[in-house]
Amino acid sequence: MPKRTWEVVLDEHSHLIQLNHGLWTSKHEIWLDGQMVARSRHFIDVGSQHTFEIGQHYCEVHVASNGFQYRYLLFVDGTPYLAREDSCKKCERDKLIRTGIAAYQYWRELARLLGLKYLPNPESSDPFRQRLLGEYKKYVTLVQPSTEKERTSVGVGVLVRYLPVDNVATLRNQIMTDPAVDQLLGKEKTWRCTIENNVALCVFPYRPLKIAAAQVASQVLEWIEALSRSTGPVGLDHCEGDNCPDRNAPIQVVLINGFPTLLCAHCTTKIPGWGGELQRAYQDAPDGLVNGFVSGMGIAILSALAWAAIAVFFNAIAALLSYVVFIGTVKLMDRMGVKRTGRSLLLASLLTLFGAALGAYLALAWEVASELPQRLMLSNLPEIMSAAWQALSATSLLRQAIGFSLMGIIPILIWMWWEQRKHYSRMFRPDVEVVGAK
Structure with a gap:
């Protein structure tokens, strides 16, 4: 656990500040004259800041990182201090430290x-x-x-x-x-x-x-x-809240998901209710999965034709098409008014897989049809039909198409699902930060 210490003299009194940084535990502890004044945990620390006061003096401990190494700075009323362990000419010229101070x-x-x-x-x-x-x-x-x-x-x-x-x-x-x-x-x-x-x-x-x-x-x-x-x-003197009972009440600046809004104290307390209303409206809205199925099926058929055309010339490279098809299906569903849910994403995935499987069989049928004139000269029609059916019924063809499609779909599906959860979480449970009176 790296430790950094600073000794500063403020108002004719010496103070010892110590930072304990757990690289594996991700814990940060700041001690002032033997007492803990700040503690936090940053699982992925690419730069953090901790504030505290010594009397009337505003202090900040900064942890800077470039992903491979850490640097530490103390600011007291805007004046930077290097830790005892870093007080050398080399550290003063360090780019992370210079960038942090700048x-x-x-x-x-x-x-x-x-x-x-x-x-x-x-x-x-x-x-x-x-x-x-x-x-x-x-x-x-x-x-x-x-x-x-x-x-x-x-x-x-x-x-x-x-x-x-x-x-x-x-x-x-x-x-x-x-x-x-x-x-x-x-x-x-x-x-x-x-x-x-x-x-x-x-x-x-x-x-x-x-x-x-x-x-x-x-x-x-x-x-x-x-x-x-x-x-x-x-x-600046009027509340922006809907149905505000007193537009001329004292105004305070409120950051709702980081967006500055002017609200009175009464409307500020109603913000969690706004999120609940949005959530109920979202839950009550129709899924629109029928429209999603119709539009998605159209894309699936078009993608199957594209898959077949590409597979004839480039074989398995056609599987990369599933990545684009899945995104296009989701975007078209959005334009058709389909509610973005886990079920709609699953439907888009299934339609993409259907397009991949259909495309694989169309590619095989294309190859069989192109070889049909030559085969007619060497075999009779029943034998040709039997061989074609055996080729179409081969499970390896379906496994290959679906396997390559899943490689393209799963990563983007996980990402979209995670982003959707974050988006709706911010909508239904907004982060509210009251900055203070305007």
Whole structure:
């Protein structure tokens, strides 16, 4: 169990801080002057943070990791300290340590420049625990690291709330054709820029060692200015809850699954009930499995024809088609209004297997038919039919088709099922974090 110790002098008093990091147990323990002040467990620790106070001094212990090694830092009122065990020139030049210090200072400087509150998320790991929340020109703004579907890198995501609009397409066109926005995005147009009915998200590059916080802060403010020319700010003095008994009650900022919402204390207590209502509506909604079966059968037949055509020339490589067919079947079911459940995913799997088996037999029938003229010259018709039937009834053909299909289906089926559970869990049992009074 690695241990790291720091000795700091605050208000003329010396304090000893110790971190016990269990690599196998995943436990983190922080001791201050012989007393435990923090304890947690991170099964996959790619970067964690622990906060505590010494008198009026705000302290944070950071554990940074690149997946192979760990580095440890202590921050006291923003000042970084290396542990006794790491106090050497080599450690000071370590990239993980330099990046950790740069990221810490970057987000606090960004919060200061934007006038937002630094509100780290203790439930997340680096770099996603960083979070800024507040308002600019009465626009509720959330700034935090965000990923791109087309990229593996992380950017600075800027989420801005505004009043709902009637025509999202018109709003999107107004903003994206704004010369200031065109100049702002510049070479970074490939980064995500999403504009919806009452919220917009833009992602800017995040390189704390190369791009200064002042430059990103300028981009964020320009983005909000561009939005303000086409939208209106959310009323900061009115509750957004449905059927709120008192719209003018004191407002507090509430993060519902990470989405900033303005609610009064009464509506905040009703949030678990909203999830229950969504769950009941979901359970009462028709499955639509008949539509799913009809649409899925169409894809299964088309995939069987494609499978047969490919198998004639590439044999078992055709089995890779099942991966695409399964995803396409699920997506078509979604468009047909089929409720995404375990049963609908199972139906999609069975239809994919049916298409694979049918395709295998069509491929064999294709081969038999192509050889029929030659066989007629050498054998009589009953013998040809008997040989063809024996080939079609061979169980190895069916086993091969289904076996290769399962190799393509099972991984994506498990992933979809897990993602579905997470999605509905967030809908029906939302994570609620009351930030405080607006």
